[in-house]
Amino acid sequence: MGLFDLFRSRPKNTASVAAERLRIIVMQERAANGRPDYLPMLRRELLEVIRKYVNVDPDAIDIHVTHEGEGEVLELSVALPEKHTTAPATPATGET
Amino acid sequence: MTEIIVVTSGKGGVGKTTTSASLAVGLARRGKKVAVIDFDVGLRNLDLIMGCERRVVYDFVNVIQGECTLKQALIKDKRIETLHVLAASQTRDKEALSKEGVERVLNELTEDGFDYVICDSPAGIEKGASLAMYFADRAIVVVNPEVSSVRDSDRILGLLASKTRRAEQGAGGVEQHLLLTRYNPDRVANGDMMGIADVKDILGIEVLGVIPESPGVLTASNAGVPVILDDTSDAGQAYADAVARLSGEERPMRFIDATKKGFLARIFGS
Numbered sequence A: 001m002g003l004f005d006l007f008r009s010r011p012k013n014t015a016s017v018a019a020e021r022l023r024i025i026v027m028q029e030r031a032a033n034g035r036p037d038y039l040p041m042l043r044r045e046l047l048e049v050i051r052k053y054v055n056v057d058p059d060a061i062d063i064h065v066t067h068e069g070e071g072e073v074l075e076l077s078v079a080l081p082e083k084h085t086t087a088p089a090t091p092a093t094g095e096t
Numbered sequence B: 001m002t003e004i005i006v007v008t009s010g011k012g013g014v015g016k017t018t019t020s021a022s023l024a025v026g027l028a029r030r031g032k033k034v035a036v037i038d039f040d041v042g043l044r045n046l047d048l049i050m051g052c053e054r055r056v057v058y059d060f061v062n063v064i065q066g067e068c069t070l071k072q073a074l075i076k077d078k079r080i081e082t083l084h085v086l087a088a089s090q091t092r093d094k095e096a097l098s099k100e101g102v103e104r105v106l107n108e109l110t111e112d113g114f115d116y117v118i119c120d121s122p123a124g125i126e127k128g129a130s131l132a133m134y135f136a137d138r139a140i141v142v143v144n145p146e147v148s149s150v151r152d153s154d155r156i157l158g159l160l161a162s163k164t165r166r167a168e169q170g171a172g173g174v175e176q177h178l179l180l181t182r183y184n185p186d187r188v189a190n191g192d193m194m195g196i197a198d199v200k201d202i203l204g205i206e207v208l209g210v211i212p213e214s215p216g217v218l219t220a221s222n223a224g225v226p227v228i229l230d231d232t233s234d235a236g237q238a239y240a241d242a243v244a245r246l247s248g249e250e251r252p253m254r255f256i257d258a259t260k261k262g263f264l265a266r267i268f269g270s
Helices: A012-033 A037-052 B015-027 B048-051 B060-064 B099-111 B127-134 B147-160 B185-190 B195-202 B214-221 B234-246 B261-268
Strands: A060-066 A072-078 B002-006 B036-037 B084-085 B116-120 B138-144 B175-183 B205-214
Touching: A012 B234, A037 A060, A037 A072, A072 B099, B002 B127, B002 B205, B015 B036, B015 B084, B015 B116, B015 B138, B015 B175, B015 B214, B015 B234, B036 B048, B036 B060, B048 B084, B099 B116, B099 B127, B116 B127, B127 B147, B138 B147, B138 B195, B147 B175, B147 B195, B175 B195, B185 B234, B195 B205, B214 B234
Parallel strands: B002 B116, B002 B138, B036 B084, B036 B116, B138 B175, B175 B205
Antiparallel strands: A060 A072
16 A cells, blocks of 8 residues: 555445345355255246236246245245236136 | 364365364374364375375275275374374275265274364365265364355355254254454455455354464475474464364464554555
């Protein structure tokens, strides 16, 4: 560090950038860890089926595996659009 | 009672073998009977770091496959009587290791009255690494204060919590410690390197020790003398502290503060 550096504003603190990025990615990966690995494919196939009847958004399906007492519960929720644009569908409720 | 300790990290090049060698020497120097095993079949290096590469006759795979006895394969250290090295095979691959084979060797070491068995894991999460951690009672996760090393360490922590004998038996899991290596206090002070608190906070486990980035590590490996035997080097002293903590003693962290610069040095540059 020389004389002129004293007057220059400090560059962005890369260590805190690294720590912040890691906090986020590590949290995400921990959440994904232990989940059955067929979930992404199941989600994709369900989306295809649902879209035969209702034109839902690709992000409209949410799948979780939760623990309830001894067993595990596959929780699936689909947000339906306001107005159905395709196919005659029996209006589904949000959750199964 | 034999304690099995795995030295692991996920990422390569962070200092697993350097750490295994120094921990083994440190524990043996305290009068404990120690075996250190190289699980990096096909890429053995522990023998070089320990300085016994010319004395390897039989290796870990030979023992597992019944081609020699464990006694024939254990190399007695020339410096410390209670220290023994089991080299990895250089010509086979990791498939030559089997869970039953590894268990047999560990059981025999237990029967022979070893106090500690240090398992030097290969990088990665494949067979060699998973077998190195499987039977562990304790894990030392070696991590550099750098993004890829920290992320890989978290992956390893996840595996330690699920893919080990202790986890499967519900025996309370493997006791986990972090060992930060290649730590550069000046860079941490400048905000160029994550500090101890950052790494500890992200990974959520206790820090057993902090080994400063040090020229002593290279000179020690050049000579085949584990760096802990170099009392003049900061890294050697930091390893000795870590071994003391592992043995239940309390030691303050050293070599973690930036070098203080004088007023003139700050003005005219370093």
